Amino acid sequence: MTYSTTYIAIIVNILAQVLPKIGVTVGTEELTSTIQVLVAVGSGLWVLVKRYKQGDITVVGAKKV
Numbered sequence: 458m459t460y461s462t463t464y465i466a467i468i469v470n471i472l473a474q475v476l477p478k479i480g481v482t483v484g485t486e487e488l489t490s491t492i493q494v495l496v497a498v499g500s501g502l503w504v505l506v507k508r509y510k511q512g513d514i515t516v517v518g519a520k521k522v
Contacts, residue, residue, distance in 0.1 A: 463507055466500035473497065 473496035482489045514520055
């Protein structure tokens with residue numbers, strides 16, 4: 458079974474935001490915050506790159522006509 462990498466990136470992003478709220482942390486609070494930011498930026502960039510490679514949007518996100 459093949460999963461959408463976009464969906465996986467979104468799920469990872471959501472988990473990175475939710476897990477610390479329910480007590481799951483990685484080391485110190487600063488480290489957890491840093492990891493949250495890196496995951497959010499990384500998954501956001503992943504989604505943008507995959508969408509651009511799909512070919513129906515431009516680099517700035519405008520739909521091609």
